[in-house]
Amino acid sequence: MKHLQPFILLLVGLWLPLSALAELRASFDRPQVYEGDTVTLTIEAEGFLRSDQPDLGVLADAFDVLGSSQGRRLEIINGRQSATVSWQILLSPRHQGEIQVPPIPVGDEQTPPLRLQVSEAPTDAQGGPGDDVYVEVELEVDGDSVLVQQQVPLVVRLFSALPIRGGELSDPRAEGAVLERLGPDSQYSTRRNGREYQVIERRFSLSPERSGELRIAPVVFQGELRTRRPARSPFDLDPGFDSLFGDSPFSLFERGEPVRARSQAITLQVQARPDDFGGAHWLPAEALTIEDSWAQDPPRLRVGEPVTRTLRVTAQGLAGNQIPQLDIPVPAGLRAYPEQTEAQSRTDGSTLFGVSVQRLTLIPTRGGSVEFPAIRVTWWDTLVGQERTTTVPALQLDVEGQAAGEVDASPMPDASAVSPSPTESATASPEPQSGTAATADGNPQLSRFEHWFWFLLVLAALLVLIGGLIGLGWRRRRAGGTFRTQAADASAADRVGAQSGTRSKGASAACRAGFQRACAANDAPAAAKALLAWAQALQDEASGATASADAPANLSALAARLDQDGSPADAAAEQVRALERVLYAPDAATWTGEALWRALGDRLPTLMRNRPGEGAGARGAAEPLAPLYPERR
Template identity: 30%
Template sequence: MALPAQAQVNVSLDRYSIAPADTVQLTLEVDQRAAQRPDFSPLTRDFHFLGSKQMTVSSHSNGNNQYTTRWRVLLRPRHSGELQIPPLQINNEQSTPLLLSVAGDKSSTAAINRDSFLESNVDTSELYINSQLLYSQRLYHRAELPPMANFSEPLIEHANTIALGETNRYSTQLKGETYQVIEKNYAIFPEQTGQLTIPAATFSAGPGIAELQSEAFSIDVLPQANQKKKGYWLPSSQVSITDNWQRPDTITPATPITRQITISATGLPAAALPALMPLRNELASIEVTDVSLSQEYSSKGVISSRTETILITPLERGEITLPEIRIPWWNITKDRAEQSIINPIILRVEAGSKLTSGQTQAAEATPPLTSEITATDGSALSSSKTVVTSAHEDLNQQTVPAQPAPDNSHFLIWLLTAIAVISALGWLYSYAALRRLKQQLDTDGSQTVEEEVELSAILPQHFSDDDDFNYDAAELLKVELAERDAFQAALSACEQNMALEARLLMLEWGRQFWPEIEINSSIDLSDICNSKTLDLLLIDMENHIDGTETDYWSGDLLAEALDKIREKQLSKRFELS
């Protein structure tokens, strides 16, 4: 289908006068979604074609969606002179030609005939916020550098700059001369939208010697793309998930199972990777025992990973359903939303008694390709590794297009109803169980004073000696696990930056931790904790929920504050016991 008019195909250069060794960036724009890639072959007559990048920019105005498809092409001239950017064909239209002036041999030779010169490069002039920009500095020199020589480091405001490994040193040939090269490479992650300025790199050989200076760069930083599935923002060229297991063939209550989940991303720092494993389950205790972050550096920039080691302990016989893990991310290469997924897993727990550490065997086990994992009888242990990744080039990798977000109102109604029902049933069950235990223990007097003191410390204060109750370890363990699971669920919501879910789960944890106090809002929780830090964090959370604050909410500080408050409260209870 032809474009409406030729005037809607626009081309421009970032510079119109360069030296022969420089690069120039050509931008071609079409004010709609393009049906096909432009034909760039006419450029190769006068230029080296160094690569291209496509991006679709969308905007909403007067009730209409408007789209612009943009190509960025990096070129280096084959010779000096007045070079023409020829008309480029896209669909049935052509762009207008442009002229580029490339300095002649005289000025070029004068620059290269010096003992040293400095150049710098970026891989793009436009990118999304928090995505990776590759920046390099190269010093070419023929003479030995003096001891006081100094190579500047990039100081860039509103950006996270990471040096990519050690400084590279090598030799190269230019105009028949051998030059020694000192090369430094960086990954830059802009932290706000608008114009990002990379100042000129400088090299000083010492006092009284003129400095060498490269060009400065101005980079356009775009806001987050419009993702249908809301959540964290992960702009990357590739994201993958690895799922490893260690468990016995036969799963029984109290038998520990180890799961290790790793998310890897190209072009993101490790600190930007999200938490993975949901920690709330009615039939199992789930605990993250270790979180490991790592970063590696290559020609593609930063390659990072986050590995979570999770201990799953079944509490009773039945089927434990571990929900799917769905990681939405933005493919900056194809400029579209994608998701990496681990399917739901079912663990079948057979009847049996609690095993001691000497009886527990652990080994790697293979989850089937289906979403159900069934433990069967037998002594042999098997091992495997399940990988789900979003790279399209690998047929074994799985990429799922972003799905429309569900109706939030139905989800909230379901979540509130579920919390209310679970809380009511839980306290009715606890009350009945404790009454039965009191009657039983009053007759046999089997529990020691030492056990009462130790276990009462982990309970809320109204469950201590004031009610003249006695408990056994099994029932106390259930109460403790219920509170811990609720707390872990609240922390997980905070770490995944889900403000509304964090508030609901945080209040549910508060009701379990202080059951003698009525907690219906963040204000109630703030009054109990008496923490100014928590007060400010709760106000910030509420402002994001009601829309007063429209920027991105980060819950890591709230999670840290809640963890400190809980730890302090538990310490007090142990002292009182």
Template identity: 30%
Template sequence: MVRFWLLVACWFLPLWVQAATITSEFDRNPVALGDPLILRFTADGVVGAEPDFTPLSKDFEIQGRSQSNSFSMVNGVSSVQTVWELTVFPRVTGNVQVPPIAFGIDQSQPLVLQVLDQPAQNTNAGAGAIGADIFVELSAEPQQPYVQQQIIVTQRLLHLAPLQPQASLTHPSIEGGKGNIQQLGKTRNTTLMRDGRNYQVIERRYALYPQQSGDLVLGRTTFEGSLATGNSQFDPFGVAGPRVRRFSEPFTLKIQTQPAGYTGQHWLPAKSISLNAHWDKPADKLKAGEPNGLTLAIVADGLAAEQLPKLELSIPIGVKAYTDQPEFRNESNAQGIVGVRQEKWVLVAPYNGDYALPELKLDWWNSTTGKQETAMLNAVTLRVSGGEAAPAGQLPPASQQPAVSLTEEAAVPSVKPQALADSLLPSNWSVNKKIIMALLFLWVLLTTAWLYWQWKHRKSATTIAKSENTVLPPRNPKIALQALATACKSNQPQAAHDALMNWIEVGLNLRPALISRLREQASPLLQAEIDALGAALYGRGNGAWQGAGLWKAITTFQPAAQKSAKPTTGLAELYPKQ
């Protein structure tokens, strides 16, 4: 057995001692950037080790690799040949050098490949001519946008030859400057006549928002696919045609800074911006103590919802307001993005009266006309009834609470004080003196009674204010409950109402902090006591309010477990109803 292996070793000894000769070549030269080519290495003889193709990665992308071996013997002389074939794509243009590749102690010779920026024009029929009729391009509108203004970027792949469906086209990316980019809608197929030739077009659109002025550079986008040759329909895998890769040219945009003459608080370049308001109940028919929902929305054509600012809503004195996190919604189409920022408020007025919500204004820049404009919501007057009048000092003077229409300011005629006084005097001065004396006596009596009532009410309000100032610190559940107990034991309905509202917010963490939210979870006993408190506050009770029953119901109250809010699946209306 030992002699047999010695004979085999002697037989193959000439192959081992023979130095390998390695040659390298391309299947074609020059080649267009993006077109594949075959780089072939041939070793005549046995190489010392497997080749290391890592140096090629600098200027080439290796997409495929194969190896074949052959053995022959002629006139007693044996030979071995090994061939490595690499499918590569050049990464750069110009004269690209292929460095020597190591095969153990052996090396291949260097090569130089000429890489063209575009395929060479060829009038002959064949795949070469077809390949030259495929290209990718980028365009943008507007050409000189402002910072944060929406730019519509269009990417097109134009081709005359049919393509295999197995293909890829990369998205544009920002290589210089700062910005955000996102695709609008889906990829669409169309046709385009250019230079007298009818191209098939694969088109995508993107919304680009630059974040700083200066140059913004979009890098190359890459198409990679295969041509559908005449016999490709019989190919079960659909890859029979030659592979093609094409690149778009880098695209640079000049981004302008915000115009110097713009005076708005927020920089908002858009095609259009509008403000919308929707009340759950008519603003001029509200009930004291009942919550009313207000939905405010900014609708901007050409801006994303995240770019829109918060609306500064001025709440009138005497009105309690609660708001939740804003909702953002973006509607996109081929023309761009329409952003919607929606804010929901709950307003509660505890006393009768008129409360003026001032107008809302939002300055913005019209990117179509190049001018500053203002979106506006007119002032609104909340007319509240069904309860009791506000205590003295709770509301500002009437001169600070003007009655304003829902659509426009009320027209108030200008009347001089003297003329107004003259109009109120009777035209006949021979009125019976007895009637005048009776009216004067009645006026004195009513004035005295009113002054006495004011004194009693002010004394009671002072006692309540002291109680509130000492037992209702802001965010302490225990002290909030203690304040409620004190108000109930002292039989003070207004103090108990305020303490109950504070406990709902601090102790129960209900949002918004409304008594109606507590009533939903309350037992029948607690519901009855809440109704009794409301009757005492709004003048519907038959006697003095006693707080012992409310405190007993509170001490036996068991809060329901907080349920996590389910995510909404639908979208709110884009333009809220007026």
């Protein structure tokens, strides 16, 4: 152990200088810069070889961090070691004036505070026509003032009289405003002060967020130009080649001329919203339209059947997220299920267009005439400087089905147990309608979450139905295989057929009795179940098989089977369809089974024999259940 002590002392001696942390140093490459310039911040530490990094989050309020690099240096002079770590951070100041830079943490240490003076660029430092390169910023607005939240077109143009080898053009920046890029860059040529310039143009939409003075900082271009060559070398190509492409194939070996140009700063006065504006929401736009459309044109309303109404708001000079949700009144006798509002912004390259789409699924709960009140949106016309109102006219429609007062429009028990009842009538509200608007009777409207709940419930029921059909087909194949195995013994097959016929007759009589009891009790679900079971038993009795594939699978298929176009079966088919509408209508109206029993109680066996099934193909072509949300056009 004593032999190791000198070695340990040597390691400690080498480690102490490397682990010791001297005081951090920080400095800017120059103490004063002009607005739009970049500045380099250097942080150095001697004897610092750990992995800690500067925390640049403290610079976020006053600077944009454009990039950083790190270097390490280890020196041994006359046996003494020294280690230095340095960081170079490229910054762009956000505003004018004196910027106080707080201490920057690096591990457990901090840099000393710094100061930087940012001044407005002198006029002679800003280029213009006649220079090789200059930048121009233009606001396409009449006058020197705009309204708060008004969309103002802003154009940035880079003029270059010489080919540009590369560079970077900064985006405009303004405190208290939102800037949105409109489309891709456009390029063209023009003449200014007798010189030919190539122009790169970028368009933005500027939206002030508060009233007062708004200052747009200069836009800066920094890059390289292809320099003029005094004489042509033997390797030069045709001059037309250079003028067309800007660089010849040999320009890769040439050095460019660094160039820097900045635009002038722009000051704009932002006016507050007028005091006499009477709208519920401040909407400064050049134009605003509302398109009212229905899934069916013209709209056709029927009790228990859903229909979708779509309102599309288009505002020129507004973003999609600036358009509020419309307050859509719902007449009495209708249930409303609003969908999620869709908002988007688009541009034609020079103007911003906001689009907001609201869809509302309506289900009538009683027949008669309903009137949809007019919808009004008040907005401010920025072109003429006055208030305007866009109106969706009132609409009166007739609802086919039972007249008002004949249907019990009480809420569905399951819906009230899980979530608030859907809207039956809505009153005007100063706030935009949301997924849970208040109704006239005090019940909140179903939200979009409850809407998805019912959608998933219907989907689960369809999956169960499909599983049942698959199981029925499997039973049929299994039964068919059993009969094929027993077909070798003819006498045994006859005995099986006789027993099956006896069971089918007994089953059909039991199903008929159950159907009669359900109709007498006015129990629609039980009547539907017993009716389909009775039809299945009659089909089994006719075919001599169990779970025949020719039997109707649902009420729609049974109605199609009974539909004879003018025969007495027409009345029976209509009663079956009426039972189906009662089962799948959301209002759970009262149903009377007497008419259905009179139409089918004594005639179903005869009607089934007169209209035999057409196999699995007919069953697969049966009319499906009507979807809750019909296809939109």
